[in-house]
Amino acid sequence: MDESEERTGAEPLSTSYGFDDEEPPGKPRRHPLWRDVLDKQWDDWRWQSQNAIRSVRQLRNLLPFSPDELEAIGALEAEYKLAIPPYYFSLIDCDDPRDPIRLQSVTSPLEADSSYELDDPLEEDKDSPVPGITHRYPDRVLMVTTHVCTMYCRFCTRKRATMVRGGWDAISRDDERMIDYVRSHPEVRDVIVSGGDPLTLPYGKLRFFLHSLRDIPHVDVIRIGTRVPTTLPQKLFDPELVDILASAEKVWIQTHFNHPREITPEVARICKTLLRHGMPLNNHAVLLKGVNDDLETMRRLMRAMLRVKVRPYYLFHCDPVTGAGHFRTSVWKGLELMEGLRGHMSGLAIPTYVVDSPHGGGKIPLMPSCATTKACWFATRPRTNRPRYGRRSAIAASASWSRGPRRCSCPRTTSAWHAARPARSRAARQRRTATAAARAPRPPRAVAPRRKQRTQRAIVPRSGNTWYPCRWCPRADSDRLAASLGRARIIAIT
Numbered sequence: 001m002d003e004s005e006e007r008t009g010a011e012p013l014s015t016s017y018g019f020d021d022e023e024p025p026g027k028p029r030r031h032p033l034w035r036d037v038l039d040k041q042w043d044d045w046r047w048q049s050q051n052a053i054r055s056v057r058q059l060r061n062l063l064p065f066s067p068d069e070l071e072a073i074g075a076l077e078a079e080y081k082l083a084i085p086p087y088y089f090s091l092i093d094c095d096d097p098r099d100p101i102r103l104q105s106v107t108s109p110l111e112a113d114s115s116y117e118l119d120d121p122l123e124e125d126k127d128s129p130v131p132g133i134t135h136r137y138p139d140r141v142l143m144v145t146t147h148v149c150t151m152y153c154r155f156c157t158r159k160r161a162t163m164v165r166g167g168w169d170a171i172s173r174d175d176e177r178m179i180d181y182v183r184s185h186p187e188v189r190d191v192i193v194s195g196g197d198p199l200t201l202p203y204g205k206l207r208f209f210l211h212s213l214r215d216i217p218h219v220d221v222i223r224i225g226t227r228v229p230t231t232l233p234q235k236l237f238d239p240e241l242v243d244i245l246a247s248a249e250k251v252w253i254q255t256h257f258n259h260p261r262e263i264t265p266e267v268a269r270i271c272k273t274l275l276r277h278g279m280p281l282n283n284h285a286v287l288l289k290g291v292n293d294d295l296e297t298m299r300r301l302m303r304a305m306l307r308v309k310v311r312p313y314y315l316f317h318c319d320p321v322t323g324a325g326h327f328r329t330s331v332w333k334g335l336e337l338m339e340g341l342r343g344h345m346s347g348l349a350i351p352t353y354v355v356d357s358p359h360g361g362g363k364i365p366l367m368p369s370c371a372t373t374k375a376c377w378f379a380t381r382p383r384t385n386r387p388r389y390g391r392r393s394a395i396a397a398s399a400s401w402s403r404g405p406r407r408c409s410c411p412r413t414t415s416a417w418h419a420a421r422p423a424r425s426r427a428a429r430q431r432r433t434a435t436a437a438a439r440a441p442r443p444p445r446a447v448a449p450r451r452k453q454r455t456q457r458a459i460v461p462r463s464g465n466t467w468y469p470c471r472w473c474p475r476a477d478s479d480r481l482a483a484s485l486g487r488a489r490i491i492a493i494t
């Protein structure tokens, strides 16, 4: 009997309830705590919401924590909300402290560790002409309709409104004003209804938003960004909700699956229902350390989504939001994963990898082409994760530069560019000179040409490692990548 069972006097529960390697959607799972709940109750979203885990006191009876962890997450409880419906909690392997579902939903002591992250990393509030609306791209607007979610994702970009207690600015928001804004801007064709989770809105209010948008002639698409299919699919068992969505006619559903285990038989059922009612399903995943940052998991996720007819649309790089630094991977990791997907899986399974650039710079799609892959860059990354500025790092970089470039392995550039690039070794230079001389002998030059000064650019990001783009490569668009990394600096090293 463990500490929590001693405290509660509960019988030890077996937590081995079906975590296997079978391909999703697999079979339904239920934590032993709820094994006696009737199916009718289990499939009722109201029961799921009422029985959601909302406090550390409930959590400590269900998961093993060290005393230090308990103290840390207890302190965070006052700051951040917690909600995990029994359905989603049942997907956690309770024996694994690094379980990917647990990492996404359970408070971690690492959330207190925020050195450089921001509350509003994308500066959505700056591009907000009306409270609740973000108008950044010409033909699209984002509409934040609520702060409530069925589950509070620990990496949420908008946690300043959703997860932070008292963060939602309810007073300044006016639903009519938001709709009026869209109505008065004929260039807006696509409205992203988000939150929080719009599917947690009372039905009357959801109907108001969707029907008002449907009646605006220049709006072609209403995208609903929701995690309800992932965390509480039972809500979409409700025919009334499906009818509201279907009646808006222009609705596209943007799901948010991050791990293959989230694709369950319940999810397969609701996906079928939504598709039958004419709502296309696209997925926005977030690249999260420990959750989906390995190739096999990513491939399984993509395959699982295709199996339930959800199109992988975007793979977002995790935003530098307060308290989510432990979820962030390097951009290289994302590119590596994309390289492992493209060409190995159906094109339908390939999302667009996107860095939402900090400070409102917008979305930047990144492709593992020769411009950005590791193969094409000089692998002279410093071992530390801290940003390095100044003369010392420049000297270090210059020293590594002197070791010479690596050969680019990109098939598109290898043949053309590397055949044409100047030879670097003395022997090769002599060979070239000899060949050239044999072909067309020229008189020796009177003045020896000045040796061209060697200059290389280094990108010093705000955090993470310094990179050195290949100077031979025509596609090394380092400025663009630097912009994606926020306050990256580009320095010239001679």
Ligand code: SF4
Pocket (backbone or CB within 6 Å): 148, 149, 150, 151, 152, 153, 156, 157, 158, 159, 162, 195, 196, 197, 226, 227
């Ligand atoms: S459901 Fe969406 S808005 Fe809500 S916490 Fe998760 S990511 Fe954030």
